[in-house]
Amino acid sequence: ELKVEQNPLFLSMQEGKNYTIYCNYSTTSDRLYWYRQDPGKSLESLFVLLSNGAVKQEGRLMASLDTKARLSTLHITAAVHDLSATYFCAVESGRSQGNLIFGKGTKLSVKP
Amino acid sequence: NAGVMQNPRHLVRRRGQEARLRCSPMKGHSHVYWYRQLPEEGLKFMVYLQKENIIDESGMPKERFSAEFPKEGPSILRIQQVVRGDSAAYFCASSPITETEAFFGQGTRLTVV
Numbered sequence: 749e750l751k752v753e754q755n756p757l758f759l760s761m762q763e764g765k766n767y768t769i770y771c772n773y774s775t776t777s778d779r780l781y782w783y784r785q786d787p788g789k790s791l792e793s794l795f796v797l798l799s800n801g802a803v804k805q806e807g808r809l810m811a812s813l814d815t816k817a818r819l820s821t822l823h824i825t826a827a828v829h830d831l832s833a834t835y836f837c838a839v840e841s842g843r844s845q846g847n848l849i850f851g852k853g854t855k856l857s858v859k860p
Numbered sequence: 861n862a863g864v865m866q867n868p869r870h871l872v873r874r875r876g877q878e879a880r881l882r883c884s885p886m887k888g889h890s891h892v893y894w895y896r897q898l899p900e901e902g903l904k905f906m907v908y909l910q911k912e913n914i915i916d917e918s919g920m921p922k923e924r925f926s927a928e929f930p931k932e933g934p935s936i937l938r939i940q941q942v943v944r945g946d947s948a949a950y951f952c953a954s955s956p957i958t959e960t961e962a963f964f965g966q967g968t969r970l971t972v973v
Contacts, residue, residue: 752902781961790951791903791964836902844916846893846955846962850902 750775750841754851761827761858769854771820771837780820781838781848782811791836794822827858862886864954864965865934872971873942881937881968885954892935893962894927897949909935942972 751774761767771780779798783791795804797813797820804811808831810823820837834855838848865884873879885892891910895903908916909929920927924942929935939946949969953962 783964788969790966793961793963796961838903841905843918844908846891846908846953847905847916847918848903848962849905852900852902 750777750839750849752837752839752849752851754835754837754854757852757854759854759856761824761856763828763858763860764826766826767824769822769824769835769837769856771822771851773818773820773837773839773849775842776815776818777839777842779840780813782820782822783836783838785834785836785853787834794835824856827856829858829860832856832858864889864952864963866950866952866965866968868968869966870969870971872973874973875943876941879939879942879946879970879972881939881950881952881970883935883937883952883954883965885935885952886963889954889956889963891955891957891962892929893953893955894935894937895951895953897951897967899948903951906937939970942970944972946970947972 753772782794785791795811800815802813808825813820834853836853838850841847841849893908894906897903905919907920907927924940926938949967951967953964955962
């Protein structure tokens with residue numbers, strides 16, 4: 749059974765600091781997704797990583813994928829309060845498109 | 861182009877009642893996916909539908925749950941005889957034929973009392 753593990757599950761940061769969220773998955777997968785969810789809201793797609801070595805950046809967030817290690821990272825640079833949210837990674841299960849396996853999420857709180 | 865529309869946003873049902881959750885995909889999207897999110901958890905895949913076809917229902921509970929995506933109208937997730945454990949947020953997502961990246965709706969938060 750495909751498993752997706754994120755760590756940490758909770759992260760409290762000060763503004764201006766850097767940190768990395770890790771996403772490990774247990775079997776091969778062609779795509780990895782990162783989503784952001786604000787409390788009571790839907791999921792916002794942040795990144796889709798399609799191949800080994802893929803790196804994508806948007807503002808203060810940068811995501812990378814190492815398919816050999818089955819590891820993706822989401823790096824936060826100089827955090828600001830607006831980044832406070834829960835971040836999920838997800839991989840395709842291989843059963844069908846759209847059948848994604850999600851991690852439990854990393855709840856990020858950025859404090860002034 | 862409106863996003864994925866779900867309604868109702870909040871739904872309260874008593875134990876034993878039926879819950880019907882609706883999802884209208886984005887314009888031009890013919891693939892619909894339903895996910896369930898329990899408090900403090902990630903999303904769990906339930907079912908993948910195309911128009912008039914269930915493609916993958918590997919995440920659907922065997923009893924009380926059903927889903928459809930008719931030729932006309934929204935996709936419906938139906939939960940019969942709801943129990944407290946069905947309380948969760950139910951998200952619908954849609955994608956076009958040519959892409960696998962799905963876009964999520966705002967969700968329906970079901971509370972069973």
